Amino acid sequence: MKVRTGWSYVSSFVLVSIALLTLLYILTGIDAFWDLSGILFWVSLSLLWPRSVKFEKSALILEWGWPKVVFRRKILLQDIREVINVSSAERLRLIRYMKDAYLWLVLWLSVGLIGILKNAPPGPYLWGNWIFWGIAGFIREAVPIGNRVRLFVSVLGTAFLVAAIVYPTSPDAAFYFVAIGVLMAFFFADEENRPSGVLLITDEGWYIVAPMGGEGRFLNQLAQVVNEKNPGGEGGGF
Numbered sequence: 001m002k003v004r005t006g007w008s009y010v011s012s013f014v015l016v017s018i019a020l021l022t023l024l025y026i027l028t029g030i031d032a033f034w035d036l037s038g039i040l041f042w043v044s045l046s047l048l049w050p051r052s053v054k055f056e057k058s059a060l061i062l063e064w065g066w067p068k069v070v071f072r073r074k075i076l077l078q079d080i081r082e083v084i085n086v087s088s089a090e091r092l093r094l095i096r097y098m099k100d101a102y103l104w105l106v107l108w109l110s111v112g113l114i115g116i117l118k119n120a121p122p123g124p125y126l127w128g129n130w131i132f133w134g135i136a137g138f139i140r141e142a143v144p145i146g147n148r149v150r151l152f153v154s155v156l157g158t159a160f161l162v163a164a165i166v167y168p169t170s171p172d173a174a175f176y177f178v179a180i181g182v183l184m185a186f187f188f189a190d191e192e193n194r195p196s197g198v199l200l201i202t203d204e205g206w207y208i209v210a211p212m213g214g215e216g217r218f219l220n221q222l223a224q225v226v227n228e229k230n231p232g233g234e235g236g237g238f
Helices: 010-028 031-047 100-117 124-142 148-166 171-189 215-229
Strands: 003-008 059-064 071-076 080-085 198-202 206-211
Touching: 010 031, 010 100, 059 206, 080 215, 100 124, 100 148, 124 148, 124 171, 148 171
Parallel strands: none
Antiparallel strands: 003 206, 059 071, 080 198, 198 206
């Protein structure tokens, strides 16, 4: 069974850096900050490329990077505090664990709003997207996974909010965000696109792994590794 490393708190450092560089570009007008943020974005696609999860007798090895491993995390089984099958947890709110999402929201809104207020190039289409995706991404983590109606309404409402913000600057951009909002509201609310994977909570942070053969098989395999380590059932389990 193929298991790939997914999203984790490691990604936050890259996201925060991109947002801060973009904000510096808006405030100073120095193109070098804009260029650096763009370079970091494209480089991050390679840096954070998910690789296969490796099982050891007492740990999981998570790796990112392409074509070679750039980041590696060794998670001792004894350090895993909670394991959650995301796709079957109807009432799960990922924001409970992804506390850094609050920072992402503040930064994304700051970049978008300041960009619009200063009428910074390349214009309201880009800065409006920072606002829309900042809020929509936060909502996706904050709304219970099983509540697709609330997610639909919230994303659609976000689109109209962004449209109202950019309308004085660009009416065309406002209509664009309404259209995008309708499309993404249906996309997010579709059961086929609900969050999936297995959420691992440790003392140092959180990780999501994406089993290609199904979450159930991965959880069974993880349980087998734990049982081999603790044949008597001592020391905790999952």
